[in-house]
Amino acid sequence: MTGWTVLDIEGTTSSTESVHVGLYAFARPRLGPWIDANRDDPEVRAAVEEIGGGTTEEVVKVLHDWMDHDVKATPLKTLQGRIWAAGFAAGELTAHFFPDVAPALRAWHAEGRHLAVFSSGSVSAQRPWFAHTEDGDLSVLVERWFDTVNAGPKREASSYRRIAAELGGTDLLFLSDVPAELDAAAAAGWRTTGLRRPGEPSEDADFGPHPVVTSFGDLR
Numbered sequence: 001m002t003g004w005t006v007l008d009i010e011g012t013t014s015s016t017e018s019v020h021v022g023l024y025a026f027a028r029p030r031l032g033p034w035i036d037a038n039r040d041d042p043e044v045r046a047a048v049e050e051i052g053g054g055t056t057e058e059v060v061k062v063l064h065d066w067m068d069h070d071v072k073a074t075p076l077k078t079l080q081g082r083i084w085a086a087g088f089a090a091g092e093l094t095a096h097f098f099p100d101v102a103p104a105l106r107a108w109h110a111e112g113r114h115l116a117v118f119s120s121g122s123v124s125a126q127r128p129w130f131a132h133t134e135d136g137d138l139s140v141l142v143e144r145w146f147d148t149v150n151a152g153p154k155r156e157a158s159s160y161r162r163i164a165a166e167l168g169g170t171d172l173l174f175l176s177d178v179p180a181e182l183d184a185a186a187a188a189g190w191r192t193t194g195l196r197r198p199g200e201p202s203e204d205a206d207f208g209p210h211p212v213v214t215s216f217g218d219l220r
């Protein structure tokens, strides 16, 4: 078995609740103090400028509004990711993965399949998310990490072409719970499979022409 399987996180490897309730609630009260403490950090300064600048209070108001509406804006993801990374490092956060995910990732890796992640969550959040799971450190199984900064928006085919150029090869499979993301990957020539997990927002989604599974255990 060769080629790459590229994983979405929220709704695919992990529950929406674990991201929205666990991670978002952790970041929300910390955004303002974090920005104030790290104003001189180039990444933080760039994120604040991209939001439009202003006082910390004004910036946080925009960030909270994006979080309330689950807008996956890159500057929000950058700042959240840094706060979550600190939370994982301090032992204050643990990642949630659906029970079928760790056994499947270990089996695919053992068979020689390459694994990568493409999520709206920043790479600085993706790595500790995979490293601090109830099933142990899954980050050692993942060779490449992509987000909206180093790949581009998840609903645009150009992002999947960019990732394909980075990974090389032609056997590329993208797993996601969002049909528009699968459409973009398919337009770039990738194989796709939708995750319709019970209790997730994608439960009633129309996946159109994409194959659909409810668990990683159903994937060959």
Ligand SMILES: CSCCC(=O)C(=O)COP(=O)(O)O
Residues within 6 Å of the ligand: 008, 009, 010, 011, 019, 023, 072, 077, 118, 119, 120, 121, 122, 125, 126, 129, 154
């Ligand atoms: C652990 S990474 C943080 C998850 C996150 O913030 C997010 O927006 C996940 O979106 P996805 O593209 O993986 O559905």
Ligand SMILES: [Mg+2]
Residues within 6 Å of the ligand: 008, 009, 010, 011, 012, 176, 177, 178
């Ligand atoms: Mg998702």
